[in-house]
Amino acid sequence: MAADAGPPLVLIALGLVLWLAVTATVAGISIQTVGMILVIVGAVWLVFELIQARTLARPGVVEEPVVYRERGRL
Secondary structure, eight states: OOOOOHHHHHHHHHHHIIIIIOOOOBTTBOHHHHHHHHHHHHHHHHHHHHHHHHHHSSOOOOOOOOOOOOTTOO
C-alpha cells in the first residue's frame, strides 16, 4: 500500500506560495502567517502518511503446517 502523499504536498506548495510570494494584505488576517500554518500542517500530514504507510505495509507472519512423510511410503 503506497502513501497518499499528493494532498499534503499540494498543501505545502500552497502554503509556500502564500508565505513567500503573496504580498497582498487583508484586514485582520496575515496571509504570510496563514501560509506558514499551511506549510506546517502539510508537513505534519505528510509525515503521518509516510509513517502510516510504513506500518501498514509490513506483512504478517504466515505459519504453514509442517507435513511429515515416512521414507519409503508415498
